[in-house]
Amino acid sequence: MVLKIFFPRCCNSADSGLLVGRWLPGQESAVVLAVIHYPFIPGQVKRYLCELQAQSQVDLSVLGSWSMPKKGQEGMESFLKDLSTIFPQDRWLQVSRGAGSRGFACQLVERDGGSAQDGGDSDRVIFVHYDQRKVMLSQLHPLEGGDSANGTAEPSELRLFFQTVARSQPLFATDQYDEGPLKVTHWQSEGREASIIVELMKQASVPLCALLTWLLSLWTRLCRISLFNLWPVRFVTSKLSTCVQLSYRTDHLRTVSSTKKASDHMGFMRKANIFVSFFVDVALGLLLISWLYRANRISRLAEILMPAADHVAKELQELLQWLMGAPAGLKMNRALDQVLGRFFLYHIHLWISYIHLMSPFIERILWYVGLSACLGLTFALSVLSDIVALLTFHIYCFYVYGARLYCLKIYGLSSLWRLFRGKKWNVLRQRVDSCSYDLDQLFIGTLLFTILLFLLPTTALYYLVFTLxxxxxxxxQGVIHLSVDFINSFPLFAMGLRLCRPYRLAEGVKFRVLSEEPGKPLHLMMEINPLKYSSVLQWYRTPTYSCYPKDSWVALCKKLFVGELIYPWKRKGTKID
Structure with a gap:
């Protein structure tokens, strides 16, 4: 069986000493993490490893010896070989590199009943060189159908390797220039003094998060007042996009301001994505405010809004007058046509009166509404969605009236059609059963069927026009909601991490041959395959109300055909009152 040794590139030129790492359980693999240089005291090495095990929760041990002969160190290889009796292991690696040599020589010593047996064979050993810093900082994502990261499946060899390096951060915290009894070669973070700024920001964020948490608790108590829990207030707030967005942003701020440390990688990425999304949202909102309140654009917008509303109302009146005649040469039921036309014209008259009543206050309303953008661009878009809903409320009323009337006739015709066939709908069993009708029932059913059938074209025409x-x-409104959902759920931090530090989000690894010589171990270089952008979006997208499955196009067309009310931006299971 082939033995794989994961060897860090930073240790290729290390001085002679001991190899510190871990044998991967259940695998024919060893992970080298550091080299302890000679001279050293074995007792200090054992004490040092015990301290690291307590800090990193990784079973670290001495894997073997590393020999890099230099002048004046003749016989060092035989001395290191004898150390196997001081650090008893089932397997002992003897890795050496000659001066000017690119490859390594490796000998595996196995113990059987206390006697050392030479089981070394260079053809059975593969050295996999890796970048210790990149592997430590990267997060390996499970593939579809592969081992999962939640621990339900047995982790693979590659995942065990990544976990071992990531959990050994206390080992890498020791600087190679620190004065101590042991000198160790491994990866060290460059410029440790630069992290003082990060530490100061962490210390300053604690009181800021506490203040934000306190403010959010006050806001939660305010929302729990009995006045806000009354049915009319609760009904209105559930229908306003601004209130829905405020609820989501409150949950996001509560997540970000939590002083509890993220327990896993996904928790940290969720916090980071929400924080960056909120920061970008507020920045875009401030840019919108600077544009709106410059050059008196609010007044211009108010001057444009009123003529536009009058123009829409005038066009609707002309459309209704066209429908009350002979639209496209169709012969409609004149009595029903006149009743529906005058009913809708009266609603338009009420709407025009309402618009003119509000016209003196439009500019002031827009001025205060524009200030909501300081909370973020999503708030401004949500307010715009609510304004569009209010301005088109009469169209919504027309659609509801037409849809209810059309739906009533469709269900009436379907019930009467079952009557002709001797069938009826069983409400308890939710199925169609056979039924016998007498002559009077058939006569009344035929009369009602004929009336509904001849009135259906007129109703269907009004329903079609107002549905469009x-x-x-x-x-x-759907475009606005998608824009708000995009800002709320798009993982900006993860995308930036994938763009600037692609090795941080790993999907897998690839290998290339470094050296291949007869009679010597094969040397491979391991490189990290970054996660695809589509996979980053799938893994780290923040769930929102638009991230849930929607109705299919077939279901939507079916609802339109039978006259059911449609709310495309609502997720399944949302109750519409």
Whole structure:
């Protein structure tokens, strides 16, 4: 069986000493983490390893010896070989590198009943060189159908290797220039003094998070007042996009301001993504404010808004007058056509009166509404969505009236059609059963079926026209909701990490041959394959109300055909009152 030795590149030129690392359980693999230089005292080495094991929770041990002969160190290799009796292991690696040689020589010594047996064979050993810093900082993501990171499946050899290096951070914290009884070669962070700024920011963030948590607790208590829990207030707030966005941002701020340290990688990435998303959201909102309140654009917007509302109302009046005649040459039921047309014209008249009543206050309302952008661009977009919903409320009413009337006729025709076939709908069993009807029931059913059938074209035409108008408004609001959802859920921090530090998010590894010589071990260089951008979006996207499965196009067309009300931006299971 081939023995794989993961060897750090930073130790290729280390002085002679002991190899410190870990044998991977259940695998024919060893992970070398550091080299302890000669001279050393064995007791100090054992004490040092015990301290590291307590800090890192990794079973570290002396794997063997590392020989890098220099002038004046003749016989060092035989001396290091004798150390196997001081550090008893089932397996002892003797790795040596000659002066000017690119490859390593490796001998594996195995013990059987206390006697050392030479089981070394260079053809059975593969050295896998790796960048210790990149492997320590990277997060290996499970592949589809592969071993999972939640511990439900047995981890693979590669995952055990990544976990071993990542959990050995206390070992890498020791600087090679520190004065101590042992001198160790491994990866060290460069410029440790630069981390003082990070530490100061961490210390300053603690009182800031405490203050933010206190403010959020006050806001939560305010929202729990009985006045806000009344049915009308709760109903209105559940329908306003601004209130929904405020609820999500409150949850996000509560997550970010939590002083509890993230327990795993996903928790840390979620906090970082929410923080960066909130920061970018507020920055875009401030840019929007600077644009709105410059050159008196609020007044211009108010001057444009009123004529636009009057123009829309005028166009709707002309559309209704066209429908009350002979639209496209179709012959409609005149009585029903006149009733529906005058009913909708009266609603438009009420809407125009309402708009003119609010016209003196439009500019002041827009001025205060524009200030909501200081909370973020998503708040400004949510307010815009609510304004569009209010301005098109009459179209929504027309759509609801037409849809309910059309749906009533469709269900009436379907029930009467079952009557002709001697069937009826069993409400308890939720199925169609056979049924016998007398002559009076058949006569009344035929009469009602004929009336509904001849009135259906007129109702269907009004329903079709107002459904198209409603879909235009829904499409505009849907674009706004998708923009808000994109800002809320897009993992900006993860994408930036993937762009600037691709090795931090690993999908796998690849190998290339460094040296291959007959009679010597094979040397491979391990490189990290970064996670794909689509996979980054899938792994780290923050869930929001638009991240849930929606109705399919077939289900949507079916709802439109039978006259059911549609709310495309609502997730499944949301109750619509």
């Amino acid at each position: 108008l409603r879909l235009v408004a829904v499409l505009f």
